[in-house]
Amino acid sequence: MNRYLKLVHMEIHRFRYFLLGLMALTLVGQILTVAIATSNEAAKFRDPARFSIDSADKLSFEWIVRISQGMFALPILISMAALLFYVFLIWYRDWLGRSTFMYRLLALPTARRNLYLSKLTAIVLFVFVLLSFQLILLAFEQLIFHWIVPADIRGESVFTDVILSNWLFEVLLPLSGSQFVSLYGFGIMAVTVLFTAILLERSYRIWGIGYAAAYVAACGFAVYATPFALGVNQLGSYFYQWEIFAIEAAVCFLVTAVSVALGFRLLNKRISV
Amino acid sequence: MIEVVNVRKRYRRRYVLDGLSFAAEKGRITCLAGLNGAGKSTALKVIMGLAPYQEGAVRLDGKPIDRSSRERISFVPDRIAMPSSMKLADALQFMADFYASWNGARARELMRFFDLKEGDKVGSLSKGMAAKFNLVLGLAPDTDYVVMDEPFSGIDVFGREAVASVFSSEWVEGRGVLITTHEIAEIEHLIDHVVLLKDGRAVRSFDTERVRDEEGKSVVDVMREVLLA
Numbered sequence: 001m002n003r004y005l006k007l008v009h010m011e012i013h014r015f016r017y018f019l020l021g022l023m024a025l026t027l028v029g030q031i032l033t034v035a036i037a038t039s040n041e042a043a044k045f046r047d048p049a050r051f052s053i054d055s056a057d058k059l060s061f062e063w064i065v066r067i068s069q070g071m072f073a074l075p076i077l078i079s080m081a082a083l084l085f086y087v088f089l090i091w092y093r094d095w096l097g098r099s100t101f102m103y104r105l106l107a108l109p110t111a112r113r114n115l116y117l118s119k120l121t122a123i124v125l126f127v128f129v130l131l132s133f134q135l136i137l138l139a140f141e142q143l144i145f146h147w148i149v150p151a152d153i154r155g156e157s158v159f160t161d162v163i164l165s166n167w168l169f170e171v172l173l174p175l176s177g178s179q180f181v182s183l184y185g186f187g188i189m190a191v192t193v194l195f196t197a198i199l200l201e202r203s204y205r206i207w208g209i210g211y212a213a214a215y216v217a218a219c220g221f222a223v224y225a226t227p228f229a230l231g232v233n234q235l236g237s238y239f240y241q242w243e244i245f246a247i248e249a250a251v252c253f254l255v256t257a258v259s260v261a262l263g264f265r266l267l268n269k270r271i272s273v
Numbered sequence: 274m275i276e277v278v279n280v281r282k283r284y285r286r287r288y289v290l291d292g293l294s295f296a297a298e299k300g301r302i303t304c305l306a307g308l309n310g311a312g313k314s315t316a317l318k319v320i321m322g323l324a325p326y327q328e329g330a331v332r333l334d335g336k337p338i339d340r341s342s343r344e345r346i347s348f349v350p351d352r353i354a355m356p357s358s359m360k361l362a363d364a365l366q367f368m369a370d371f372y373a374s375w376n377g378a379r380a381r382e383l384m385r386f387f388d389l390k391e392g393d394k395v396g397s398l399s400k401g402m403a404a405k406f407n408l409v410l411g412l413a414p415d416t417d418y419v420v421m422d423e424p425f426s427g428i429d430v431f432g433r434e435a436v437a438s439v440f441s442s443e444w445v446e447g448r449g450v451l452i453t454t455h456e457i458a459e460i461e462h463l464i465d466h467v468v469l470l471k472d473g474r475a476v477r478s479f480d481t482e483r484v485r486d487e488e489g490k491s492v493v494d495v496m497r498e499v500l501l502a
Contacts, residue, residue: 006370014356093356099395107321108371109343118319272324 003110007118012125015086019126022079023133029075034141037068038148045153058155061145066165073168077129083123087191090119091198095273102273110265116195116260125190127184131172138162144200182249192259193219199263203270219255226251274298275346275418277449278317280329282312282473288316289399290326293472299417299449302440302463306453306492307470311342313353316470317422318452321348333418349411349421353403354436357396361389361406361418365413373415379444380413387435400427408436418449433459461492469499476500 012019041059066071067073094102105115142162163169174180197212204211230238230244237244283291290312297303305313318324322338333342346478355364361384369375369453384391396464398406411419412493426435433456439445454460459467461481469477477499484490490498 003371010367014358097353097357099353099357100350101354101356102368103323103348103350103352106323107343107348109340109373110371111340270325273318 004114004118007110007114008121008125009085010089011118011122012247015090015122015126018082018086022075022082024128025078026130027137028133030072030137030141031144033068033071033149034064034144035066035161036069037093038145039065042149042153053237059149060155060157062157062161062165063155063160065169069166069168070167076130076134076168076172082128085129087123087194088198091195091202095202097147100108100273106267106271106273112271113264116263117266120188120195121189124184124188127187134169135173145167185256186252189223189256189259192256192263196259196263196266198268198270202261203266203272219259222251222255223248274332274333275320275420275449276330276333277316277320278330278332280316280326280331282315282324282326284315287310289473290319291304293329293470293475294475295450295475295478297449297451298466300325300416300447301465302445302450302460303442303466303468304452304454304457304460304464304492305453305468305470306365306496311470312473313470314422315473317348317420317451317453317474320420321346344414345416346418346420347374347414347416347430349407349424351421351422352406353395353398355395355406357394359395360391361393361395362391364395364406364410366393368410368413374414374416378411378465379415383409383412383444386439399498401432404428405432405436408439412439412444416448416449419445421450421452421454422489423454424452425454425459425471437463457492457496464492467492467495471500 045059163173197216200212201208227244227248230239232244278294278295280290300490312429319326323456331338341419365380389406437459440460466480
């Protein structure tokens with residue numbers, strides 16, 4: 001456990017500048033968006049040609065987020081792409097290049113599953129750090145909005161409405177606990193499948209590329225096809241919707257368990273440097 | 274004693290180790306020698322659990338090698354095995370964090386001996402300095418055995434003298450050393466035992482002193498006789 005935590009710490013330490021970079025990109029991108037969009041919208045409200053402002057027609061932070069869909073989503077999409085890239089980099093950087101750190105990692109006097117789990121934990125932590133940062137940033141952006149917009153034209157926004165006003169926030173920050181667990185559980189499953197694919201490639205090299213592609217395809221098919229096979233899109237399905245959801249959850253859990261077990265086995269028995 | 278018993282390792286369709294057997298004893302320097310592609314580095318990787326094998330056994334003092342053995346055998350690979358962005362001080366801390374056998378005082382002595390600076394980054398080291406730092410990481414732990422893969426690779430002539438002097442120092446004394454090197458002449462006088470490898474097999478195994486005394490031959494003479502025959 002102690003060595004697992006040390007490995008997690010090391011992984012976070014190695015990614016810290018990359019993570020700070022993504023946070024800085026989101027911070028700068030979204031604050032500029034809020035500042036510019038709010039100033040523009042506030043100017044429109046001051047236009048004398050505009051009819052008088054009543055209480056129902058005020059400028060809200062929710063409106064600013066709603067009209068800036070793309071600019072709010074862009075840094076998050078870049079961060080998501082960077083994290084997806086990092087899922088591969090977190091393994092390959094230790095094999096490739098002048099410093100083959102994998103020699104050292106595989107020779108550590110600790111169970112090799114700790115390597116796998118520490119990398120997985122690090123990725124999950126990065127996702128949640130970025131999500132938390134986004135939530136804090138939204139609150140900060142709302143403050144900036146308050147500084148720019150005079151009180152007489154400023155409408156109040158409920159935080160949940162702000163989240164629901166951007167399509168990407170709505171996806172990444174689901175308001176129900178079960179949706180949150182499903183979404184991030186699905187994400188963790190996807191990462192374990194990719195980790196196993198990477199380890200298949202590292203274990204069997206050229207043949208491993210084929211094995212990895214086949215493994216990802218098989219997992220993808222199992223997860224994607226199950227609801228349809230159970231009749232999720234048919235009116236007279238034998239199963240209730242919640243039953244289909246439960247079976248799909250079980251399939252995802254099974255795919256995750258098989259991926260992790262296969263990953264451990266490859267690390268213990270097949271991997272080489 | 275590190276024992277490699279009848280190990281066979283296949284890479285694609287070829288056996289790179291084909292029934293390899295030899296032993297490295299504690300307190301002795303054993304050299305795996307052979308031409309390029311003979312299987313020397315692969316044999317060391319098999320001992321360190323860095324390469325799977327299909328048949329045979331690797332034992333440490335009669336027991337199969339497992340992860341606890343890594344506290345008793347340290348490894349000096351043929352390349353720097355630390356992230357380029359890491360400072361040497363961080364790399365030393367990494368080793369201290371993970372190895373119960375790590376000896377910080379010895380690490381500091383070795384750093385001074387090789388004139389390495391803790392503030393330097395791993396990626397900024399020249400090939401020779403990186404090889405010396407690898408030796409620091411391999412020799413600092415209180416292990417019974419040290420496995421070294423080409424420790425002279427990339428080191429200049431004076432650096433080689435410094436590295437060679439390590440083999441007769443207290444840092445190595447009492448430990449079992451298993452080494453592969455192309456620079457046999459550099460350490461021939463320090464080697465106790467030689468295992469000659471050809472096509473993944475041990476084709477001859479001998480004590481250097483006995484061969485020197487009884488046959489009047491150097492290690493290179495025997496290598497020429499056996500490997501080029």
